[in-house]
Amino acid sequence: AQSVTQLDSHVSVSEGTPVLLRCNYSSSYSPSLFWYVQHPNKGLQLLLKYTSAATLVKGINGFEAEFKKSETSFHLTKPSAHMSDAAEYFCVVSPDAGNNRKLIWGLGTSLAVNP
Amino acid sequence: DAGITQSPRYKITETGRQVTLMCHQTWSHSYMFWYRQDLGHGLRLIYYSAAADITDKGEVPDGYVVSRSKTENFPLTLESATRSQTSVYFCATSLTYEQYFGPGTRLTVT
Numbered sequence: 001a002q003s004v005t006q007l008d009s010h011v012s013v014s015e016g017t018p019v020l021l022r023c024n025y026s027s028s029y030s031p032s033l034f035w036y037v038q039h040p041n042k043g044l045q046l047l048l049k050y051t052s053a054a055t056l057v058k059g060i061n062g063f064e065a066e067f068k069k070s071e072t073s074f075h076l077t078k079p080s081a082h083m084s085d086a087a088e089y090f091c092v093v094s095p096d097a098g099n100n101r102k103l104i105w106g107l108g109t110s111l112a113v114n115p
Numbered sequence: 116d117a118g119i120t121q122s123p124r125y126k127i128t129e130t131g132r133q134v135t136l137m138c139h140q141t142w143s144h145s146y147m148f149w150y151r152q153d154l155g156h157g158l159r160l161i162y163y164s165a166a167a168d169i170t171d172k173g174e175v176p177d178g179y180v181v182s183r184s185k186t187e188n189f190p191l192t193l194e195s196a197t198r199s200q201t202s203v204y205f206c207a208t209s210l211t212y213e214q215y216f217g218p219g220t221r222l223t224v225t
Contacts, residue, residue, distance in 0.1 A: 032212045034212075042218070043216045043219050044205065044216040045216070046213055049212075049213050051212070101209045101212060102148075102160060102163065102173070107155075107157040
């Protein structure tokens with residue numbers, strides 16, 4: 001069975017320092033992986049996606065994620081946090097084709113950015 | 116281009132009443148989804164639709180009804196609202212695998 005585990009429910013960083021949000025997945029197939037961001041009282045926005053091309057994926061607002069099959073990980077990083085990065089981040093896996101496009105969602109990591 | 120819209124954005128209703136949440140897209144994406152978001156549970160899939168007139172249950176379908184007579188609309192109906200259905204509801208569409216979300220409807224059942 002496919003699953004997603006976000007290893008930290010809360011992460012707090014200082015402005016200007018690096019961000020690391022950790023995500024492990026379990027999938028029997030070759031998955032597509034996504035990170036979504038949700039700012040307070042807002043909808044969900046696609047941050048970046050991995051779909052079996054380059055293992056290092058660049059997204060919006062300076063975020064990156066690296067797909068590591070051997071570690072079954074898809075951690076999200078950013079070199080320098082900005083106050084506007086404070087939000088909830090969701091790691092998401094889409095199993096192989098034929099699953100009716102259903103996504104499997106992590107429970108989210110709340111990122112706080114301190115001045 | 117409006118993309119995906121949801122209405123109403125906020126709704127307060129009483130226990131036992133029927134409520135319909137609307138979702139409309141302008142992209143002609145074949146897949147549409149309804150989620151609810153609750154603290155501690157993340158996003159949970161209620162129903163989804165692969166095309167007009169094709170719908171299927173998700174993780175938490177009890178108490179909800181959907182229909183999809185047109186590609187662009189995917190209404191969600193709470194037949195007899197209960198307090199446990201107080202939540203934020205998100206509609207999403209998909210062309211390939213990534214999903215695109217509406218702004219959400221915050222529903223309170225009193």
